[in-house]
Amino acid sequence: MNVLRSAAVLAAVAVIGAAAPAAADSSPSPSPALPSALYGDGDPRYDGVWRQSLALLAQHTxxxxxxxxxxxxxxxxxxxDGSFAPYRADPATACDAKTMVDTNQTAAAVQALAxxxxxDDVTDKAVDWLKSAQNKDGGWGYTAGGASDTNSTSVVIGALSASGENPAEVKKDGRSPYDALLKLALPCEGDGAGAFAFQPDKKGELVANADATAAGVLGSLGKGLxxxxxxxxxxxxxxxxxxxPAQAAANGAAHLTDALAEDAHLTSALPGAEDQPDYGNTAxxxxxxxxxxxxxQAGKSLAWLxxxxxxxxxxxxxAAYAQLVFAAHAAGADPRxxxxxxxxxxxxxxxxxASGGTVEATAKAKDDKDEPDSGFGVWWFVGVCLVAGIGIGILISGRRKRQQP
Incomplete structure (x- = not known):
């Protein structure tokens, strides 16, 4: 769904990596046998809570x-403390400073459980933690203390709305999440007019990003997944x-409409994959x-999907099935x-x-059982960038695992 070039991808990785807490470490390694209650059969270390939350939310929807x-x-x-990490192999072991909690997993869990x-006991604690992680500009980064980005700010806005909070009233130093999003919205002049950037680049400039724009539209409208x-x-x-925020959402939607007008889908901006459709970000x-x-335009792109x-x-x-369910629901179509x-x-x-046993999967089995189920856009990628930035492993392999923000 992105229009960034490879240089912008590398810049985003550098920015996110620099923002990562120096003391952070990896989540515990998963047990060889995945929990029977978990959706998906891939390694959940980096997306377990995210994909579980999306699956539950899609089923409910x-x-x-x-x-x-x-x-x-x-x-x-x-x-x-109310936060969620991507995956805790042993929930009986208390979280500590090495537990890689983040705003995206936490906000997704809030939306599903709300x-x-x-x-309420779970979601109230999670919202309190999210409020404690709010930046002075009113937004959120992927981790507490990380620089605000459009996608993280928007998924937290969705969690606040889902839990009955008014995002406009959740402020830090007098600034709300909408103030943060407006600072990440491109002006109407120049390239990418009306789009949202993920974060400012190394030069402090805003570069249009279609995935961040989709998130920014929803966030500016106060909507969730x-x-x-x-x-x-x-x-x-x-x-x-x-x-x-209302005009920022309208501008972002106009940008997306233009980006989708020719082919009804967005294309990957990954090097060497210029003509490859980006299904998740199109959804x-x-x-x-x-x-x-x-x-x-939503109907035309849904028909393409x-x-x-x-x-x-x-x-x-x-998570990919959930994205398509959300797209169908939003456009008034039947996900069945x-x-x-x-x-x-x-x-x-x-x-x-429902009886607690395992349902035989009808989806294709992955060739590599160790790769996480992806099927979603920037949030997982941001986590990967953070992990890469603090030196706990090379996680990016395969197209979706290289998905840029």
Whole structure:
């Protein structure tokens, strides 16, 4: 979904790595046998809570009650301070300074558990931790203390809204999350007019990023990962000076509309893959456009996904299926008949059965059982960049594991 060039990718890695806490260390290695309550069969060390949260949220959105064991696994991953790490192999062991907690996993868990209901004790603690991690500019980075970025700020906004908070009233030094997003929105003049940047680059300049733009639209609207169609708006209105989050969202949607106009999908900007479609970020763009009310382009891009995204989701795992469910829901389509694929059935097959046993997966088995289920955009990539930046392993291998922010 991105329009950044490879140089911008390297710059983002450098910025994120520099922001990582010096004392951070890796999460515990997973046990050889993955928990039966976990969705997906890939290594969960870097995305376990994220993909579990998206899977549960997607099932709930489609009217399916997730298995209790899967919900209990998610709540059991919470640290005593309210935060969530990507994966804790032994939840009985207390979190410490080496536990790699982050805002994205925590915010995703809040959105899922708030939607399911009955977990106020968990979500209240998580929201308190998120508030404690807010930066002075009003935004959030991937980790507490990291520089604010559009994607992290937006997923936290979604968590705040889901938990009943008014994001505009959650302030640090008088600045709200919307103030942070406005600083990351590009002006209407020059390249990338109206888009959002992930973060300022090394020179302090804002570079348009389609994935961050999709996230920024949702965040500026105060929406989370799940949203329905917004009130229809004129997608041809063009870019106007953003005097508030509503106009920033409209500008971002206009940018996405232009980016999708020719082929209905976004393409990868990875070196050597200029013509390769980016399914996950296209799905994110559909959600953002639908929420903004740009229903015509959202519908066209959803139709492209219905025709082309089934194999990608089967290879990528539960978070990918969830993204497509969110896109279908946002655009008013039926996720049970998604180009002939029942996304809900396929997603459910990646997780535990209601009786607690394991459901035989209908999705393709991964060739490498050690790679994490990806299927989602910048949040996982930001985590990978952080990990790479603090020297705890080379994690980027394969297209989705190299997904840029």
């Amino acid at each position: 489609a009217g399916v009650e997730p298995p209790k064991a899967a919900v209990d696994w998610l709540t059991g991953q919470q640290c005593a 939607a399911l209901g009955g977990h 799940v949203t329905g169609p917004g009130k229809a708006r004129n997608a041809d209105a063009g870019c106007e000076k953003a005097d508030g 994110d763009a559909v959600v953002a456009l639908a929420a903004q009310g740009a229903t015509e 219905e025709e082309n995204a089934a194999d990608w989701a089967a290879q990528s795992g539960p 008949d998604f180009g002939g694929t029942d996304l809900v059935k396929q997603l459910t097959a990646t997780g535990p059965s």
